[in-house]
Amino acid sequence: MELIINKTQNPRQKPDYSNLGFGNYFTDHMMTMEYDEGQGWHNAQIQPYGPIPLEPSANVFHYGQETFEGLKAYKTKDGKITLFRPRENFLRMNRSNERLCMPAIDVDFALESLKALIMLDSEWIPTEKETSLYIRPFMIGTEATLGVKISSSYLFAIILSPVGTYYPEGMKPTNIYVESKYIRAAVGGTGAAKSAGNYAASLKPLKEAKEKGYSQVLFLDGIERKYVEEVGTSNAFFVIDSELYTTPLESGTILAGITRDSTIAIAESQGIKVNEVPLAIDDIFEFAAQGRLEEAFATGTAAVISPIGQLSYNGNDIAISGGEIGKITQSLYDSLIAIQYGDAIDPYGWVEKVN
Numbered sequence: 346m347e348l349i350i351n352k353t354q355n356p357r358q359k360p361d362y363s364n365l366g367f368g369n370y371f372t373d374h375m376m377t378m379e380y381d382e383g384q385g386w387h388n389a390q391i392q393p394y395g396p397i398p399l400e401p402s403a404n405v406f407h408y409g410q411e412t413f414e415g416l417k418a419y420k421t422k423d424g425k426i427t428l429f430r431p432r433e434n435f436l437r438m439n440r441s442n443e444r445l446c447m448p449a450i451d452v453d454f455a456l457e458s459l460k461a462l463i464m465l466d467s468e469w470i471p472t473e474k475e476t477s478l479y480i481r482p483f484m485i486g487t488e489a490t491l492g493v494k495i496s497s498s499y500l501f502a503i504i505l506s507p508v509g510t511y512y513p514e515g516m517k518p519t520n521i522y523v524e525s526k527y528i529r530a531a532v533g534g535t536g537a538a539k540s541a542g543n544y545a546a547s548l549k550p551l552k553e554a555k556e557k558g559y560s561q562v563l564f565l566d567g568i569e570r571k572y573v574e575e576v577g578t579s580n581a582f583f584v585i586d587s588e589l590y591t592t593p594l595e596s597g598t599i600l601a602g603i604t605r606d607s608t609i610a611i612a613e614s615q616g617i618k619v620n621e622v623p624l625a626i627d628d629i630f631e632f633a634a635q636g637r638l639e640e641a642f643a644t645g646t647a648a649v650i651s652p653i654g655q656l657s658y659n660g661n662d663i664a665i666s667g668g669e670i671g672k673i674t675q676s677l678y679d680s681l682i683a684i685q686y687g688d689a690i691d692p693y694g695w696v697e698k699v700n
């Protein structure tokens with residue numbers, strides 16, 4: 346398929362790169378392509394960033410066939426542009442698409458289109474500390490019908506947003522509310538898919554946690570409300586007796602985070618034992634009481650590695666690492682961002698060159 350490039354005549358004003366926040370600004374262009382049953386993917390183009398015309402009856406507005414991804418591009422000190430494990434994101438999108446009965450994309454074509462889009466908007470990649478170009482590929486069902494059925498047409502798009510840290514507090518440890526009323530996903534559901542509905546369902550618990558003064562929610566499993574699942578938009582890690590613990594992927598209720606996977610690999614390379622086992626929230630509080638819970642953090646493309654400074658569960662609060670960023674958390678964060686920003690050798694083949 347050919348990628349048509351239609352450049353903007355009205356470049357947008359660049360934001361103040363020292364005060365970006367997360368997801369507030371968008372670059373000059375976006376990539377789009379369409380799918381129709383019987384025809385497959387077609388009409389791939391890079392065009393000026395702007396509104397997308399859709400029928401009010403389009404599937405996505407009513408029955409929510411939607412999947413998305415999140416990845417980042419970086420400008421290294423020598424002016425090169427890189428991506429971090431982009432193929433993993435497009436492969437994961439295809440797994441999400443499969444769960445949502447949506448068509449697969451061609452990973453190579455998506456990656457080449459993304460690179461062309463980034464090159465066109467390369468001046469939008471910020472270089473300030475802790476900034477990057479956040480990339481949001483997404484797909485929606487576009488068929489105009491109110492019948493509950495699999496959409497016969499889709500739109501795939503990629504938009505770009507120069508970002509700072511996800512949490513306004515940056516690397517300051519967050520305080521997290523352990524949610525025992527609402528759940529995020531249940532076995533057999535869509536928890537492992539990166540789909541809008543999962544995030545819509547997390548908004549009420551997040552709103553209530555914020556009203557209580559917490560910045561995120563730690564979800565527990567949907568059956569017993571006992572085992573740790575995810576922290577809002579990211580995977581959860583705990584350092585207990587100097588070993589790492591994180592929720593296993595087998596239940597299909599948590600997102601298979603690419604930062605989660607990278608963190609595990611880096612930790613193992615540093616000689617840290619990683620345990621992917623179900624972890625009961627009562628045990629975490631028990632370990633904390635015994636002084637064995639040393640650190641906790643959350644991982645995600647947006648959140649990178651964010652330290653957790655406090656957990657609140659059923660009225661009990663524990664401070665972790667004295668509310669400071671822990672040694673292992675800091676070292677994993679430093680190692681990860683050094684690879685991502687091109688300041689350290691990448692022994693894993695994770696960094697993909699754009700130019």
Ligand code: COI
Nearest residue numbers: 415416578645646647648
């Ligand atoms: C990411 O980390 O890229 C995510 O997709 C989280 C997002 C919902 C902000």
